[in-house]
Amino acid sequence: MDFANILVAVDLGDAAPGRVRLAAGLARRFSASLTGAAAHTVAAPILVSDLDDAARQEARNTALVREILDEAHALFTHGAGDGIRTDWQAALTDPITHLVEQARAADIVVVGRHGPDDGDPGPLRVRPGPVLMEAGRPVLIVPPRVASLRAERIVVAWKDAPEARRAITAVLPFLHGADRVCVATVGAEPEGGVEAVAGHLARHGAHVTASRLPAGGCDGDEILAYAARQDADLIVMGAYGHSRLREWIVGGVTREVLDRASVCCLMCH
Numbered sequence: 001m002d003f004a005n006i007l008v009a010v011d012l013g014d015a016a017p018g019r020v021r022l023a024a025g026l027a028r029r030f031s032a033s034l035t036g037a038a039a040h041t042v043a044a045p046i047l048v049s050d051l052d053d054a055a056r057q058e059a060r061n062t063a064l065v066r067e068i069l070d071e072a073h074a075l076f077t078h079g080a081g082d083g084i085r086t087d088w089q090a091a092l093t094d095p096i097t098h099l100v101e102q103a104r105a106a107d108i109v110v111v112g113r114h115g116p117d118d119g120d121p122g123p124l125r126v127r128p129g130p131v132l133m134e135a136g137r138p139v140l141i142v143p144p145r146v147a148s149l150r151a152e153r154i155v156v157a158w159k160d161a162p163e164a165r166r167a168i169t170a171v172l173p174f175l176h177g178a179d180r181v182c183v184a185t186v187g188a189e190p191e192g193g194v195e196a197v198a199g200h201l202a203r204h205g206a207h208v209t210a211s212r213l214p215a216g217g218c219d220g221d222e223i224l225a226y227a228a229r230q231d232a233d234l235i236v237m238g239a240y241g242h243s244r245l246r247e248w249i250v251g252g253v254t255r256e257v258l259d260r261a262s263v264c265c266l267m268c269h
Contacts, residue, residue: 002030002031002032002173003026003027003030003032003107003108003173004030004032004033004107005032005033005034005035005105005106005107006023006026006027006030006032006033006034006035006106006107006108006110007035007036007037007099007102007103007105007106007108007109007110007137008020008023008034008035008036008037008076008109008110008111009037009038009095009099009109009110009111009112009124009126009131010036010037010038010072010073010075010076010124011038011072011095011112011121011122011123011124011125011126012068012071012072012075012121012122012123012124013112013120013121013122013125014121014144015112015113015121015142015143015144015145016072016075016079016112016121017075017078017079017147018142018144018145018146018147019079019110019111019112019142019147020036020075020076020079020080021079021081021147021148022110022142022146022147022148022149022264023080023110024079024080024081024084025148025149026108026110026149027080027084027085028083028084029177030173032084032107033084033085033086033087034080034084034085034086034087035086035087035088035089035102035105035106036072036073036076036080036086036087036088036089037088037089037090037098037099037102038069038072038073038076038089038090038095038098038124039069039090039091039092039093039094039095039097039098039099039124040065040068040069040092040095040123040124041065041092041093041094042058042061042062042065042092043061044058044061045057045058045061062092065092066092068123068124069090069124072090072124073088073090076088089102095124095125095126096126096127096130096131096134099111099126099131099135100130100131100134100135103131103135103136103137104136106137107137107138108137108138108139108140108170109131109135109137109138109139109140110139110140110142111126111127111128111131111139111140111141111142112126112128112141112142112143112144113128113141113142113143113144113258113259113261113265114127114128128141128258128267129240129254129258132239132240132254132267132268132269133240133269138166138167138170138266138267138268139239139266139267139268140264140265140266140267141258141261141264141265141266141267142264143261143262143263143264146263146264149233149234149264150177150233151174151177151178151233151234151264152177152178152179152180152233153178153179153180153182153230153231153232153233153234154171154174154175154178154180154181154182154232154233154234154235154236155181155182155184155223155226155227155230155232155234155235155236156168156171156181156182156183156184156197156201156236156237157184157185157186157223157235157236157237157238157253158183158184158185158193158194158197159185159186159237159238160193161238162238163237163238163239163240163268163269164237164238164268165238166238166268166269167236167237167238167239167266167267167268168197168200168201168236170236170266170268171234171236171266172204174234174266175201175204175205175206176205178206178207179207180207180208180209180230181198181201181206181207181208181209182208182209182210182211182226182230182232183197183198183201183208183209183210183211184210184211184212184213184223184226185211185212185213186213186214186215186219186222186223187213187214187215187219194210194211194212195210197210198210211226213226219253219256220252220253220254220255220256220257220260221256223235223237223253223257224256224257224260224261227261227263232263233263233264234263234264234265234266235257235261235263235264235265235266236265236266236267237253237254237257237265237266237267238267238268238269239254239267239268239269240252240254240269254267
């Protein structure tokens with residue numbers, strides 16, 4: 001099982017060049033195509049005096065958006081480099097809507113992490129949460145200052161739920177290059193569950209261990225601390241087992257990891 005088409009969200013933030021280089025590196029690794037996507041809505045005319053004024057404003061606003069999209073295209077082309085098949089998909093619409101539409105022809109979607117301390121990604125921004133909920137594809141969330149992913153040490157955060165089971169399938173292409181895979185669960189998961197998942201990944205060729213972490217404070221903190229101890233460069237987990245509204249109001253593992261993880265996270269809803 002491999003990836004044939006990798007879709008990357010392109011914006012004009014400081015982290016975008018590294019994200020594109022990372023996605024391009026994955027495309028080379030898997031002999032896949034790389035598709036870049038960006039979109040921006042066109043502002044409606046305001047305080048128009050007549051139809052001609054409205055048309056002039058609309059033309060001016062459209063030209064400004066096309067300039068932004070052309071800048072994003074140039075960034076994508078430069079970051080992708082040579083030696084891979086590339087495609088560029090831009091649109092005058094909402095960026096999340098556009099990315100989700102393009103995901104129908106992709107195996108995995110690469111987006112940037114936008115935590116509270118990550119700064120402004122600028123126009124064309126795409127937040128991971130809505131993409132996770134709507135794309136129907138595995139989503140790789142890339143933090144700032146990360147421009148490559150070897151996936152040599154993978155931590156799988158296991159909870160017996162449909163989201164986590166989908167994440168297990170999504171990580172399979174990465175296993176052949178991994179030195180170590182650690183499947184970890186927090187708290188009182190059913191006996192044998194984490195061991196069964198570890199055995200499943202071992203049948204796919206992974207060098208894998210299983211761990212049960214004590215329940216303490218926030219499960220997200222436990223997973224992030226465990227990943228740091230394992231020197232992991234990829235965390236794999238299900239996303240939004242609770243509703244996004246509940247996670248937004250009271251917090252949750254997905255929100256904690258999305259906001260704070262310093263390594264790439266492969267998530268599935």
